[in-house]
Amino acid sequence: MTRAEFPSAKRLILSMLAAPSIREAEIGTLVTWGALFDIDSATIRVTASRLVRQGILTSPARGLYRIGPQGQLLTETARAWVAAEQRVCGWRGDWLLVHTAHLGRSNKTALRARERAFRLSGFGQWRPGLHCRPANLVEPAADTRQRLLKLGLESDAIIIVASALPGSKPSELSRLWPRKQLEAAYSQHIRAMQRSLKRLSAMSLPDAARETVQIGEAVIRQITTDPLLPRELTNTARRRQMTELMIEYDQAGRLIWEQFSEQA
Structure with a gap:
């Protein structure tokens, strides 16, 4: 992973605290998470304080952080990826x-x-x-x-x-969404998760934690921003495969991050 692929302090904190298995963390744990991605302690502390002022995080006790009222919608949207395929039905045009x-x-x-x-x-x-x-x-x-x-x-x-949209052409409407890029992304994410699942058990705990964040965040971002098009406009079977594999990958990542957080 290159530095350019590392999550920002804000994205890392929100991503971790949005996990159902974590929910809240002490500042020391946040700092340890940040160190995995070369984010210094001062940046983590300043970011956490700013997120509290914005209402995105709340601090129920000194040095303890959890998702705040303004962050609930963001995290609810992020967590909704698990049920993404349940949101779609057959398209009648x-x-x-x-x-x-x-x-x-x-x-x-x-x-x-x-x-x-x-x-x-x-x-x-x-x-x-x-x-x-x-x-x-x-x-x-x-x-x-x-x-x-x-x-x-x-x-x-x-x-x-x-x-119906009289006067419109099907090809004109279908071009509103980048089908080739979407389908290429589905395949890329599937390959990345498959390769990662094969090697996680042989990796050190910090390296495994770092990799599951890098790969998992990319896939979840794909799912949560996906237009959820019907099969007439995209390869829905490949999209479904990606989501189902991400559920498996997420379970593996949660176990790794629980172990890593316990040692933090």
Whole structure:
């Protein structure tokens, strides 16, 4: 692993505290985690304090940290990867559209939050101010709207369910999502986990802990940001294989990190 691939102090802390088997940690443990990735003690301490001020972390006792109220949505979204495939159903050709042209783009903070909500929910921009995705989610459109709002979409956005998009070409819509890149990523992550599972038992505990974070975070990031497209638009069997293998890899990683944290 190169330094460029190391997680930031913020990402490392949130990733570890989001794990159901850890939940909270003392500052000394956070510092030990950081040392695995060449993050110095001062950076870990400053980052933890800043996250507390932002409400992303809370400190119930001196030197003890856990996920705070502002971090709950982020961690809930991150943990939802396990059930990602349960969120999709067969696609009948309907589309979900979100119209935001009337909201403008001058408020950069609102714009970033809006674009993040679309990115995390699998929406592609079809036209300026008009995003869409296949309506292949189990949840009703009203629930998708609520999830978008929680992720930062403005409440004045207009949500539409369309059974057809007259005048559009299937090829035009399918290009909103990078199919080749998505499928290549699925295969890459599967190979990385398979190779890692074969060698973890022979690695030292620190090296194994470091590797499971590096590989596991990359896969979870892929799953949580994946557009969850239907089989008509992507290789859903390969995506499902990646998710199922990540569940196995996550279990192996949790055992390693529990052992490592006990020794910290």
